Amino acid sequence: MNGERFTPVNTFEYEALAKLKLPKMVYDYYASGADDEYTLEDNIAAFRRLRLRPRVLVDISAQDISTTLLGIPSSFPLVIAPAAMQKMAHPDGEVAVARAAAKNKVIMTLSSLSTCSMEQVAESSPAGAKWFQLYIYKDRQVTKKLVERAQNAGYKALVLTVDAQRLGRREADIHNKFSLPQHLTFGNFQEEQTTNDDKTRTKSAQGSGIEAYFASLMDPSLTWKDIAWLQSITRLPIILKGITTAEDAQKAVQSGVAAVIVSNHGARQLDGMLATIDCVEEVVDAVRSRIPVLMDSGVRRGTDILKALALGAKAVCIGRPVLWALAVGGEEGVDDVLNLLRNEFHLAMGLVGCRSVEEIDRRIVVHQDVARIQKLKPKTHPQPLSQNARL
Numbered sequence: 088m089n090g091e092r093f094t095p096v097n098t099f100e101y102e103a104l105a106k107l108k109l110p111k112m113v114y115d116y117y118a119s120g121a122d123d124e125y126t127l128e129d130n131i132a133a134f135r136r137l138r139l140r141p142r143v144l145v146d147i148s149a150q151d152i153s154t155t156l157l158g159i160p161s162s163f164p165l166v167i168a169p170a171a172m173q174k175m176a177h178p179d180g181e182v183a184v185a186r187a188a189a190k191n192k193v194i195m196t197l198s199s200l201s202t203c204s205m206e207q208v209a210e211s212s213p214a215g216a217k218w219f220q221l222y223i224y225k226d227r228q229v230t231k232k233l234v235e236r237a238q239n240a241g242y243k244a245l246v247l248t249v250d251a252q253r254l255g256r257r258e259a260d261i262h263n264k265f266s267l268p269q270h271l272t273f274g275n276f277q278e279e280q281t282t283n284d285d286k287t288r289t290k291s292a293q294g295s296g297i298e299a300y301f302a303s304l305m306d307p308s309l310t311w312k313d314i315a316w317l318q319s320i321t322r323l324p325i326i327l328k329g330i331t332t333a334e335d336a337q338k339a340v341q342s343g344v345a346a347v348i349v350s351n352h353g354a355r356q357l358d359g360m361l362a363t364i365d366c367v368e369e370v371v372d373a374v375r376s377r378i379p380v381l382m383d384s385g386v387r388r389g390t391d392i393l394k395a396l397a398l399g400a401k402a403v404c405i406g407r408p409v410l411w412a413l414a415v416g417g418e419e420g421v422d423d424v425l426n427l428l429r430n431e432f433h434l435a436m437g438l439v440g441c442r443s444v445e446e447i448d449r450r451i452v453v454h455q456d457v458a459r460i461q462k463l464k465p466k467t468h469p470q471p472l473s474q475n476a477r478l
């Protein structure tokens with residue numbers, strides 16, 4: 088249109104642009120959910136079923152949208168979720184994301200399976216706080232080494248992913264025989280890769296190479312006992328990512344972890360689970376304010392962040408929107424998406440009449456179905472006798 092560049096104004100438009108730009112195999116890997124992708128759809132739809140109840144005539148000329156997460160200041164209640172293999176989106180990969188995160192004063196979580204090394208990412212943006220996402224390897228020495236390196240490189244917490252003892256079944260990856268492109272490597276495993284090229288590059292003659300790679304290295308025998316082991320080898324706070332039930336939330340508190348992230352892994356693991364936003368209240372109620380509860384999966388709008396906080400989350404994490412932004416515009420793209428979401432959240436918070444994140448409470452959100460029932464209620468009541476008598 089008049090040769091003018093199209094500028095995306097929301098995360099959905101970033102996805103549409105990224106889809107045009109990325110190789111099909113890469114887009115499919117980033118976008119996919121497990122099986123029939125019911126939960127993938129519901130992660131977004133569930134936010135839309137929640138509706139807002141604004142309070143008006145509140146002076147919102149001086150809002151404060153900042154928060155603190157495990158002692159770390161954050162410009163707004165958002166954290167970048169760990170996502171593997173970011174150089175497939177842009178040559179700068181995780182370094183670009185880390186720089187944009189630091190600039191925006193939000194925490195970045197680096198995946199164990201990053202394409203830049205954790206040291207490189209740490210050095211690229213020393214001012215930005217970072218967490219390291221951990222997968223537990225069958226070989227505990229490998230895990231231990233990752234933990235030590237993360238600690239030495241200045242990462243502030245370990246995000247232990249507990250919903251991926253095995254990788255979910257993503258059918259597009261099976262069709263595409265997805266593997267890490269030949270020119271890329273896993274940044275945290277440089278040494279291993281020179282000795283065992285094909286396996287670590289995830290090549291597979293049939294099916295998803297990444298699934299085979301994951302199954303060959305990660306430990307499916309993980310239990311609560313391993314949390315104690317992890318605590319014994321690190322002084323970093325441990326955050327459990329992938330808690331969705333009251334039962335597990337209680338166990339998490341008992342195990343002494345620092346926080347939990349309510350997550351269904353962006354619907355990439357177990358199809359048929361509830362949307363994550365529908366699990367938040369259950370987990371928050373079980374935790375009873377003893378540790379912070381974060382959530383991810385399906386957050387695409389400032390209003391989504393507001394809804395999550397209203398249900399008791401301390402912050403949200405975003406996965407795919409960062410990958411789309413990285414694909415479209417590298418560091419600048421990620422910077423823009425973080426700004427978009429911050430501005431949307433600022434506006435939404437103001438329009439419901441909240442001046443600070445502490446003022447966001449359960450009353451500002453209502454489930455759409457409940458709203459409808461409330462509206463219908465008078466009609467379902469029996470009519471007064473005198474009126475019936477006239478019929």
Ligand SMILES: Cc1cc2nc3c(=O)[nH]c(=O)nc-3n(C[C@H](O)[C@H](O)[C@H](O)COP(=O)(O)O)c2cc1C
Nearest residue numbers: 117168169170171198248352353384385405406407
């Ligand atoms: C392409 C991709 C790669 C991911 N890689 C990891 C990973 O390495 N470790 C992890 O714990 N979670 C991983 N996740 C899950 C995210 O951390 C997060 O839970 C999810 O993306 C949130 O949902 P959203 O994408 O709807 O925001 C990945 C997600 C995507 C989309």
Ligand SMILES: CCCCC(=O)C(=O)O
Nearest residue numbers: 171200251297301352355
């Ligand atoms: C082997 C890479 C796994 C990364 C991951 O967690 C995901 O794709 O969801």
